[in-house]
Amino acid sequence: MIEFDLLGPGPSACLALADRLRGRRLGVVNNAFELAPWADFLAAADRAWWLAHPAALQFEGARYSGNMLSGVQQLAGVETNWCSGVLGLAAAASHGAELIRLHGFDMHGSHFFGRYDNGLRNTEAKHRRTHCQQFAHWGAAHPHVQVINCTPGSQLLCFPFELEQP
Secondary structure (H helix, E strand, O other): OOEEEEOOOOOOHHHHHHHHHHOEEEEHHHHHHHHHOOEEEEEEOOHHHHHHHHHHOOOEEEEEEEOEEEOOOEEEOOOOOHHHHHHHHHHHOOOOOOOEEEOOOOOOOOOOOOOOOOOOOOOOHHHHHHHHHHHHHHEEEOOOOOEEEOOOOOOOOOOOOOOOOO
16 A cells, blocks of 8 residues: 655644654645655645745655646646645645545644745635635545544544554
């Protein structure tokens, strides 16, 4: 079984968590690349995010977006309005993942680094609800991929929880 871990940028993400995931197949979402620059891939859906984080274009693993951008792959069959976390699921599945464990997907509207201060906006509650629905739709459309949420206190409730021990 091909397993992937997916590290999101939520407040529960940290260097210690990234270090625990070292040696596993790992995808990172948005700013989580700063915690695990050695990951297999980086998924960030928004063009504005890529423009605000030019260092991400130096990420050595595969780079995915929901939009066409120079130096970044656009996955076939991906909706351009998907949130970055769902893009991360699709990227892991494109790498053959049959089991994906989610870490750092708190879905509370903040990040491990706090609130954005570079012109980007933090996700409002109504958009977080839409993102949770996108995760649920993706999971239903991909029943061959098992997704487990390993994020303590996560508001993403569409996948079973299994909290890993440190």
